[in-house]
Amino acid sequence: MESNHSLLIEKLKQALVECKTEQELIKIKADFLGKNGSITKEFEQIKFAEDKKATGQVLNSVKNEAEELIKACKSKFEKIIEDHYFDISQPGRDIKIGTRHPITLTINDITKIFNSYGFSEVSGKEIETEFYNFEALNIPKNHPARDMHDTFYVDVNNLLRTHTSSVQIHSMLKYKAPLKIMTPGKVYRCDSDPTHSPMFHQIEGLYIDENVNFCHLKGILIQFINDYFGSNVEIRFRPSYFPFTEPSAELDIKFRGKWLEVLGCGMVHNSVLENVKISTKRFTGFAFGLGVERLAMLKYDIKDLRLFYENDMNFLRQFEGIK
Numbered sequence: 001m002e003s004n005h006s007l008l009i010e011k012l013k014q015a016l017v018e019c020k021t022e023q024e025l026i027k028i029k030a031d032f033l034g035k036n037g038s039i040t041k042e043f044e045q046i047k048f049a050e051d052k053k054a055t056g057q058v059l060n061s062v063k064n065e066a067e068e069l070i071k072a073c074k075s076k077f078e079k080i081i082e083d084h085y086f087d088i089s090q091p092g093r094d095i096k097i098g099t100r101h102p103i104t105l106t107i108n109d110i111t112k113i114f115n116s117y118g119f120s121e122v123s124g125k126e127i128e129t130e131f132y133n134f135e136a137l138n139i140p141k142n143h144p145a146r147d148m149h150d151t152f153y154v155d156v157n158n159l160l161r162t163h164t165s166s167v168q169i170h171s172m173l174k175y176k177a178p179l180k181i182m183t184p185g186k187v188y189r190c191d192s193d194p195t196h197s198p199m200f201h202q203i204e205g206l207y208i209d210e211n212v213n214f215c216h217l218k219g220i221l222i223q224f225i226n227d228y229f230g231s232n233v234e235i236r237f238r239p240s241y242f243p244f245t246e247p248s249a250e251l252d253i254k255f256r257g258k259w260l261e262v263l264g265c266g267m268v269h270n271s272v273l274e275n276v277k278i279s280t281k282r283f284t285g286f287a288f289g290l291g292v293e294r295l296a297m298l299k300y301d302i303k304d305l306r307l308f309y310e311n312d313m314n315f316l317r318q319f320e321g322i323k
């Protein structure tokens with residue numbers, strides 16, 4: 001008898017170890033303690049026992065032990081449910097959808113316009129050598145134009161590009177002429193005030209082909225300003241100096257009664273073409289470089305350039321919905 005009882009308990013323990021769900025536990029309980037359960041059935045033996053009282057007591061303790069074991073298993077399931085409980089009636093968290101940064105919006109706007117004029121987008125590197133950033137662009141060592149650039153040097157040979165003009169050299173060496181490219185990207189100068197940031201963005205344009213002249217340059221840039229701001233912007237070309245263009249000009253637009261400079265441009269200097277082995281007899285070209293922040297500030301009426309980089313959500317949210 002004894003061993004039969006302990007066998008039943010052992011079987012029950014085994015069943016509980018393998019039990020995975022509450023449903024299974026209900027079945028196990030029925031199998032052992034239900035009306036026809038194997039432990040319940042043992043109670044029928046009392047009437048054949050010599051010492052009915054003692055047998056009854058033993059069976060009761062077996063039954064109690066079985067009940068305890070089943071209860072322990074049940075509370076294990078309840079604990080799992082408790083640990084994984086969440087209130088399905090709670091409202092969901094408000095998920096804010098991000099927006100494009102105004103600088104990204106502006107770059108997209110500008111490149112889309114130049115793309116419609118046939119300029120293909122190429123990308124360049126932000127760490128450059130002096131050759132690409134200066135020398136090949138006709139800015140030799142000790143040239144005063146280098147001072148204006150306030151360059152960040154990475155080490156003796158490498159620097160953070162001070163303008164996207166370096167991509168002109170890479171592109172002409174790689175693709176030769178004819179060529180019609182634009183290249184947006186970050187540039188770096190050791191400079192910081194409400195209208196200057198140590199990192200800012202430029203878009204460079206370069207068009208090299210046979211018979212490209214200053215009229216093409218003017219025509220495309222006037223068209224661009226009108227497409228970007230909408231028509232009726234007063235524009236002037238002002239003679240200027242850049243080592244890599246000849247003649248050079250700056251384009252100003254009239255904004256709130258004042259002339260504001262928005263880009264530099266000019267006919268690609270013969271020395272630059274020679275540096276990249278493009279025939280100056282056959283090809284001519286124009287180039288321009290514009291400041292993205294400057295154009296974004298004008299379009300969205302932003303007074304302090306540093307707002308673009310402070311990650312202030314109140315500022316950035318204002319561009320929600322602009323594509």
Ligand code: DAH
Pocket residue numbers: 162163164165204205242244245263264265266286287288289290
């Ligand atoms: N690289 C000049 C700057 O950062 C801008 C510039 C002027 C680019 C004239 C040009 C250009 O391509 O033709 O100030």
